[in-house]
Amino acid sequence: MKAFYSDHFVLPLPPGHRFPMIKYRMIREGAAGLQPAIDFQEAQAASDGELALAHxxxxxxxxxxxxxxAAEQREIGFPWSPQMVERSRRSSGATIAACRAAFVDGVAVNLAGGTHHAYADHGAGFCVFNDAAIAARLMQAERRAARVAIVDLDVHQGNGTASILARDDSVFTLSLHGENNYPFEKEQSDLDVALPDGIGDADYLAALQGAVTTLQQRFAPQLLIYLAGADPHEGDRLGKMKLSMAGLAARDETVFAYAREHKIPVAVTMAGGYGRDIEQTVAVHLQTIRLAGLHAARWSAR
Known part of the structure; x- marks a missing residue:
């Protein structure tokens, strides 16, 4: 399985900034020890033309x-720097590359990405460019897939994604998120499942199974872009949900099992994760990557 990274491009953030920039290097280093083996590739930067598919x-x-x-920078949550732009371009490039690789290997991973709060004309919530919207439209432009689904399981609604793709019937936006969490003014996805604070494994998994069933009935995608946020975990500072590690593994496997059943390639992005213990957040992401690798092995054995 191929995994695309861009963690060498680090933003110069002020001391005490709450964005866990270090987690991306930790994810790559941790993934190096996983089985099945992973083919790491540095992501290329998305071009202006590619970004313009969504922005x-x-x-x-x-x-x-x-x-x-200053107001635009505050909404993004990062002070502007050349590194911010380069990292954001390469994060989008990594999702593009993961989508292309998924058509060959069944699944591929961006070790960052999931920047779903970025709108067409502005950034927000630590998101500068919307990698999933960009990659979805590029895969269509390259005629790899006519129908793309973005399955967003970050704890926060993908408001930027929903806004960018609101009038695009060829991309289906699905979001399971905390109803009382950021963004407090939601956009309308093709399917929104708003979940209460404190939700646990069983209720979450039941909601997810119903959502993917509806996705298949209404849309039958030819590519999935999966935002596998770590922030529904019970130890997340911002998540307000109570999913266990086992529950998050079952979440990931639900998505991969759906993709296997319907022979749909999957590009995975890491999305959010703000654990009180950053090693716990990294462990959630590594679990997703390990399960993606197992899915790739099953795909190649078909």
């Missing part, structure tokens, strides 16, 4: 040149 050219230009004003 306004004016926003791309201003973000790239460092012309975002």
């Amino acid at each position: 306004h050219p004016d926003y791309i230009g201003r973000a790239s040149r460092g012309e975002l004003n």
Whole structure:
């Protein structure tokens, strides 16, 4: 299984910043010891043309040149820097590469990505460019898939993704998220499943199974882009949910089993994770990567 990374590009964040930048290097280093073996590849940067599949050219230009004003930078949550732009471009490039690889291997992974709060004309919530929306439209432009589903299981609604793709019937946006969590003003996805604070494994998994059944009945995708957020975990500072490690493994396996049953390639992104213990957050992501590798092995053995 191929895994694409961009963690060499680190943002110069101020001391005490709550974004866990170090987790991406930790994920790559931890994944190196997983079985089945992983083929690590450094991601290439997405071009202006690729970004423009989901973003306004004016926003791309201003973000790239460092012309975002103070309010725009506060909404993103990062001070502008060349590293911010480069990392965001490469994170989008990694999801593009993972999608292409998934058509060959069944599944591939971006060891970052899942920047689902970025809108067409502005960033938000630690997200500059929307990698899933960009990659979905590029796979269509390259005629690899006509129907793409974005399955967003981060604890926060993918509001930027829903907004960008609101009038695009060829991309299905599915979001399971905390009803009382950020963003507090939600957008409308093709299927939103808003979940209460404190939800546990059994109720979450029942909701997810119903959601993927509805996805198949209504859409029958030819590619899945899966945002496998670690923030539904019970130890997350921002998540408000109570999923265990076993519950999150069952979540991932539900998505991979659905994909296997219907022979759908899957590109996985890491999305959010803000654990009180960063090693726990990394462990959740590594569990997803390990299960993705097992899914790839089953795919190749068909």
